[in-house]
Amino acid sequence: MTARTRGVPVADIERRRDALLVLDIDEVVLQFIGPFQTLLRENGIELHFDSYKLTGNARSQATGAALASAELDGLMQRLYAEQASRQPPAEGVQAALSALDPDVDIVFLTAMDPDYHDERRATLDRAGLAYPMIATERSKGGVVAELARRWDGPIVFIDDLPPNLETVRRSVPHAHLVHLMAHHGFRPHLPALPKGAHAARDWTDAEQIVRAILADAPKRRDAAATTTGRPG
Known part of the structure; x- marks a missing residue:
């Protein structure tokens, strides 16, 4: 492609x-990171800084489970769609x-x-x-x-x-x-x-x-x- x-x-x-x-x-x-952190929190997710990557560091505030890649990507796309007010x-x-x-x-x-x-x-x-x-x-x-x-x-x-x-x-x-x-x-x-x-x-x-x-x-x-x- x-x-x-x-x-x-x-x-x-x-x-x-x-x-x-x-x-x-x-x-x-x-x-980017600060605004994305805010967006994640709005959706009950906390961004941790345990390693140099987003995958695995975005975890549910309720369960501690890491966010699936597809869900993480979806929220990132939302950040870009709303970047005028967020970034x-x-x-x-x-x-x-x-x-x-x-x-x-x-x-x-x-x-x-x-x-x-x-x-x-x-x-x-x-x-x-x-x-x-x-x-x-x-x-x-x-x-x-x-x-x-x-x-x-x-x-x-x-x-x-x-x-x-x-x-x-x-x-x-x-x-x-x-x-x-x-x-x-x-x-x-x-x-x-x-x-x-x-x-x-x-x-x-x-x-x-x-x-x-x-x-x-x-x-x-x-x-x-x-x-x-x-x-x-």
């Missing part, structure tokens, strides 16, 4: 800068992206069910986050690789899931990887990050990391030109 994608085609995204910042949305741009922006994201916008192009890349593209687009727009968005079932590494072919400067990818960071590392080895998770509940069980990935505590920290990457890019370009004998 063909992976579904909705949003702006990569070829149609306006390139204004040399540098590109690609952002996951859930737990990076919009809060606020991550703390500090609007200010950070507004400050970075003059220096880097910004694209949202979400693995959310593409059927909820319109709800998410409206949610982001109301929050003043009107950057291009791609909602896809494809590997994020493949999408970032397509984007990287259009931008000549540094590529920065931010996600809350280490496997997604690893997928991008394999597809775009020169990409700079940043881990960011708005909710801290699962952090004690965080899997190892890919080698060289940065860990951001919050958006204040993430903005500083991105700025350092952008500032270092001309130095790397000059060093490469010196090594090859070509002008930068």
Whole structure:
């Protein structure tokens, strides 16, 4: 079955800068764990943080039994359907992206069910986050690789899931990887990050990391030109 994608085609995204910042949305741009925790409680379910996964950690408050995968998925779909009223922006994201916008192009890349593209687009727009968005079932590494072919400067990818960071590392080895998770509940069980990935505590920290990457890019370009004998 063909992976579904909705949003702006990569070829149609306006390139204004040399540098590109690609952002996951859930737990990076919009809060996810906190709102999902609230939705679960409304349905008599408690979310525990005993391991780095949702499955098995969502349990009935009455019996302690783990929620079946199908029921968990159904509640997640409900969260996406109601995201406009349930998922606020991550703390500090609007200010950070507004400050970075003059220096880097910004694209949202979400693995959310593409059927909820319109709800998410409206949610982001109301929050003043009107950057291009791609909602896809494809590997994020493949999408970032397509984007990287259009931008000549540094590529920065931010996600809350280490496997997604690893997928991008394999597809775009020169990409700079940043881990960011708005909710801290699962952090004690965080899997190892890919080698060289940065860990951001919050958006204040993430903005500083991105700025350092952008500032270092001309130095790397000059060093490469010196090594090859070509002008930068």
